[in-house]
Amino acid sequence: MRSPEPVNILLVDDQPAKLMSYEAILAPLGERLIPASSGREALEHLLRDDIAVVLIDVCMPEIDGFELATMIREHPRHQRTAIIFVSAVLLTDIDRLRGFECGAVDYVGVPVDPDILRARVAVFADLHRKTRQLETLNEELEERVCERTQELTEAAARLRESEAQLRERDRRKDEFLAMLAHELRNPLAPLRNALELLRQRPAMGREAQWSFAVIERQLLHLTRLVDDLLDVSRITRGKLGMRREGADLRDIARAAAEGIQPTVAAKRLRLDVSLPAAPVPVHADVVRMTQVVLNLLDNACKFTPAGGTITLTVEQQSETGRVSVRDSGTGIAAEELPRLFQMFYQTSIDGMPQSGLGIGLALVSRIVEMHGGSVEAKSDGLGRGSEFVVQLPIAELARGTLARATPQPVAAPPPAPGRRILVVDDNEDNAESLALLLRRLGNQVRTAYDGRAAIEAAHSFGADVVLLDIGLPVLDGYAAARRIREQPWGRNLTLIAVTGWGQDHDRTLSEQAGFDAHLVKPVDHRALMKLLATPVSTVR
Numbered sequence: 001m002r003s004p005e006p007v008n009i010l011l012v013d014d015q016p017a018k019l020m021s022y023e024a025i026l027a028p029l030g031e032r033l034i035p036a037s038s039g040r041e042a043l044e045h046l047l048r049d050d051i052a053v054v055l056i057d058v059c060m061p062e063i064d065g066f067e068l069a070t071m072i073r074e075h076p077r078h079q080r081t082a083i084i085f086v087s088a089v090l091l092t093d094i095d096r097l098r099g100f101e102c103g104a105v106d107y108v109g110v111p112v113d114p115d116i117l118r119a120r121v122a123v124f125a126d127l128h129r130k131t132r133q134l135e136t137l138n139e140e141l142e143e144r145v146c147e148r149t150q151e152l153t154e155a156a157a158r159l160r161e162s163e164a165q166l167r168e169r170d171r172r173k174d175e176f177l178a179m180l181a182h183e184l185r186n187p188l189a190p191l192r193n194a195l196e197l198l199r200q201r202p203a204m205g206r207e208a209q210w211s212f213a214v215i216e217r218q219l220l221h222l223t224r225l226v227d228d229l230l231d232v233s234r235i236t237r238g239k240l241g242m243r244r245e246g247a248d249l250r251d252i253a254r255a256a257a258e259g260i261q262p263t264v265a266a267k268r269l270r271l272d273v274s275l276p277a278a279p280v281p282v283h284a285d286v287v288r289m290t291q292v293v294l295n296l297l298d299n300a301c302k303f304t305p306a307g308g309t310i311t312l313t314v315e316q317q318s319e320t321g322r323v324s325v326r327d328s329g330t331g332i333a334a335e336e337l338p339r340l341f342q343m344f345y346q347t348s349i350d351g352m353p354q355s356g357l358g359i360g361l362a363l364v365s366r367i368v369e370m371h372g373g374s375v376e377a378k379s380d381g382l383g384r385g386s387e388f389v390v391q392l393p394i395a396e397l398a399r400g401t402l403a404r405a406t407p408q409p410v411a412a413p414p415p416a417p418g419r420r421i422l423v424v425d426d427n428e429d430n431a432e433s434l435a436l437l438l439r440r441l442g443n444q445v446r447t448a449y450d451g452r453a454a455i456e457a458a459h460s461f462g463a464d465v466v467l468l469d470i471g472l473p474v475l476d477g478y479a480a481a482r483r484i485r486e487q488p489w490g491r492n493l494t495l496i497a498v499t500g501w502g503q504d505h506d507r508t509l510s511e512q513a514g515f516d517a518h519l520v521k522p523v524d525h526r527a528l529m530k531l532l533a534t535p536v537s538t539v540r
Contacts, residue, residue, distance in 0.1 A: 006031045007052035007125050007132075012042040012068065013086075014060045022055060025114040029122055039063025046072060051081050052128035053121055058087035058099070066102045073103035080131060082124035084108060184226045185500035185521035186427050191219055192522035193433035200440060217262045223522060224298075228359050242285045242370055246395060249280035249289075249321045253314045256293035263298065268306045271297075274313040280321045283395040288367050292375075295360040296325040296388045303347075303386070304329035319394045326387040332379035340377050341365035368392070418442045419532065422463040424454040424480075425498070426472050430521070434467065434498075437525070443532075451475025455483055463493055465532060468515075470499040470506070478513040485514035496531060498523055 009031050011022045019035045026033055034049065036042040039060055045051065054072065058065035065085055072078045085099045088110035096107045106120055195216055198204070204212060257273050264271045282289075293312070300310045304327045313324040332340070332347060339345050343362040361377075368375045373392040379385065421443050425431040428449060435445040448457045451472040458466050466484065470477035477497060484490035494517075497510045502520035510518040517531055 004126075004129055007129050008032050008034055008049050009121060009125060010034050010036060010042060010045055010049075010051045010054045012036045012039065012054060012060070012065075013057040014038060015057070018057065021112075022117075025112070025118055026121055029118060029125065031121075031125055039065075039068040042068060043071065046075070046078060046081075050132075051078065053082045053084065053124045055084050055086060055121065058085050058090050058095070066098060069099070069102040069104060080128070082106075082128065084120065084124070086110060086112065181226045181500065181502070183500070184222070185502075186430065188219065188222060188226070189425075189498075189500075189521040189523060190427065190429040190433045191215070192525070193430065193437050195219065196437055196525050197433065197440070213262065213266070217266055219522070220262070224294075228363060231359075231363050242288065244283050244285050244371070247282055247284045247286050247289070249282050249284075249314050249323060249392070250275045252284070252286060252289045253293055253312055253323060255286075255290045256297055257312055259290070259294050260297040260301065263301045264310070267301055267304070269301060269304055270307075270309045272309065272311045274311065274315075276315055278316075280314055280316045281395045282321050282371075282392045284371055284392065285367075289371065289392075292364050292367050292390060293323060293325070295364050296323075296390070299360060299388070300325050300327035300329065300386075303327065316394060321392045321394055323390040323392075324387060326385065328385045331382045331384045332377065332386050333382055334379075337377050337379065341375070364388075364390075418444065419464045420444045420462055421465045421467065421532070422446050422448060422454065422458050422461055423467045424448045424451075424457075424472065424477075425467075425469040426450060427469075434523075438532075441529075449473075451477060451480035454480050458484055458493070459487065459489055462489075465494040465496065467496050467498045467528075470497060470501050470510070478509055481510075481513040481515055494531070496528075 009026060009029075011019055011026075011033060013019050013022070014037055016037065019037065023033050023035065031052075034045055034051075036045055039062060042054070042056075043063075046054075054069075056065040056068055060068075063071075065087070069083050069085070072081060072083060083102075083104045084106045085104050086108050087095070091109050099107045105124065108117060108120070195212065198212055253273065253275060257271060260271070297310065297312065304310060308328040310328075311324070311326045313322075313326070315322050315324075336347050340347070341361050341364070343359060345362070365375050368390055371392055373390060375391075376389045378387045378389065421435075421438050423431050423435045423438070423445060424447070425434075426449050428447075431447045431449065435447050438445045446457055446461050446463075448454045449472075452474045454466065454468060454472070455475075457463070468477045468481060472480065475483075477499065481495055481497075484493070484495065495515050497515045497518045498521065499506070499510075499518070500521045502518075507518045519528060519531075
C-alpha cells in the first residue's frame with residue numbers, strides 16, 4: 001500500500017532550542033517539518049508553500065503569535081490551515097479565548113506532552129491531507145463533468161443537425177411524393193380519357209370487352225396507389241384532413257363493396273355482404289371511411305385465391321359500430337400480426353414478400369384512429385384465412401341528418417350542352433383525348449399547350465369554359481388564370497383547374513388564382529360532365 005504523501009508543518013518560535021525539541025517530537029510523523037525563527041520568516045514560508053499545520057509560539061518579538069495568526073487567516077490560501085498556539089506564559093482563559101478568536105484550533109501550554117502534541121498535529125495533518133485529496137477529486141470530477149458537458153453539448157448539436165437533416169429529407173420526401181403523384185397522374189389522365197372514348201363505342205367483341213375491363217381495373221388500381229402515396233405524405237406531416245359528418249356505416253360498406261366488384265369478378269371470388277336492417281350511425285368522413293373498407297377488401301382480394309370467399313359484415317354492438325372483413329385466403333403468421341399496420345411493412349409467404357407498397361393497412365390504421373376508433377387483425381395461422389375488424393363509436397344523430405350525410409348513388413349527369421371549351425395541357429395526349437371526348441358530346445373544343453397560348457386562345461375562341469392545367473410551360477396555370485380574370489372577357493367564363501397537383505395547398509392556390517373548380521387527374525368524367533352542365537353562377 002502506498003504511504004501517504006507528507007504535508008508541510010510550519011514550526012514558528014524565536015528560540016532555537018524549542019524549535020529543535022518540536023522537530024524531535026514531530027519527526028516520527030514522517031511529515032515535512034519547516035522551522036521559522038520569527039513571524040516574518042514564517043510569512044515568507046506561508047507565501048511559498050502549502051502549509052497544513054502551523055505551530056506558533058505566542059510570545060515572539062516584532063510579530064507575536066496572535067498577530068501572525070490573524071495575518072494567516074486573512075490570506076485566502078490559508079483559510080483552512082490549522083493553527084496551534086504554544087505558550088509558557090499566556091495561559092489564562094482570556095489568553096486562550098483571544099487565541100481562538102485569532103483563528104487557532106488548539107492552545108497548548110508548556111511544558112508540552114510530546115505524545116499529546118504529536119497526536120494533535122497528526123490529526124490536523126491527516127485532515128489537511130484528506131481535504132486536499134477531496135479537493136483533487138472534486139477538481140477531477142469538475143473536469144470530468146465539464147468534459148462530459150462538452151460531449152453532451154456536442155452530441156446535442158449533432159442531434160439537432162441530424163434532426164434538421166431528417167426534417168429536410170422528410171420535406172424532400174414529401175415534395176418527391178407530391179411530384180411523383182403529379183407525374184404519375186399525367187399519363188393516367190389520357191388513359192382514362194381513351195377508356196371513356198372506347199366505352200362510347202356502340203359495340204365491342206368479347207375479347208375487346210375483356211381487354212377494356214382489364215385496363216379499367218388496372219387504371220383504377222394505379223389511381224388508388226397514387227392517392228395512397230399522397231395520403232402517406234399528408235399523414236407524416238399531420239395534414240390529412242377530415243370532413244366528418246353524420247353517416248350510416250351500412251352505406252359506407254355498400255359503396256366499398258360496389259367499388260371492389262371489378263376486382264372480385266376478375267379473381268373469380270365470392271363477396272358476401274351482411275348488413276343490419278337498422279342504420280348504424282357514426283360521425284365519419286365518408287370518403288375516408290369508404291377508403292378504409294375498400295383497402296381492407298382489396299387486401300382480402302390480394303391474399304385470397306380464386307374461388308375463395310370474402311365476407312363483409314356490418315353490425316352495431318352496444319355503443320360501437322363494427323365492420324368486419326373476413327376471407328378464406330392465405331392467412332397470417334402469428335409473429336406478423338403486430339406489425340401489419342406499420343408503414344411500408346409487407347407480409348411474406350414462404351420467405352417471399354408479397355406485392356404492394358405496404359401502405360394500405362397503415363393508412364387504414366391512421367384513418368380509423370383519427371375517427372376515435374380501432375382496427376384489429378386476426379388469423380388462426382397460415383392457410384386459415386384472416387379477419388380485420390374496424391370499430392367506431394356510435395354517434396347520436398337525428399335520422400334526417402343521417403340520411404343527408406350518407407353516400408348516395410351518383411346518377412349519370414345529363415349530356416353537357418354544346419359549349420365552347422378550351423382544353424389546355426402540355427401533355428398533348430391528354431389534351432387531345434379530352435378534347436375528342438368533349439367533341440363527341442356536342443361541344444366546340446380547341447386545345448392549347450402553354451399558359452400564354454391559353455390566354456390568346458381563350459380570347460380569340462371566345463371560350464365559355466377553360467380546362468386549364470397548372471404545370472404549364474412559358475406561363476403556369478395560376479398566372480394564366482389570374483391574367484384571364486383580369487380581362488373583361490374572362491370575368492364570367494368557367495375556369496376549371498385540371499391538374500396532377502391535388503393537395504390542399506394546391507386547391508387553395510387555385511381558388512386564389514380565380515379558378516371555379518379544381519379537378520385532379522385522372523379526371524372523374526362524371527364530375528367533369530356535372531360541372532360542364534352547371535351554369536357558371538352555380539359553379540362559383
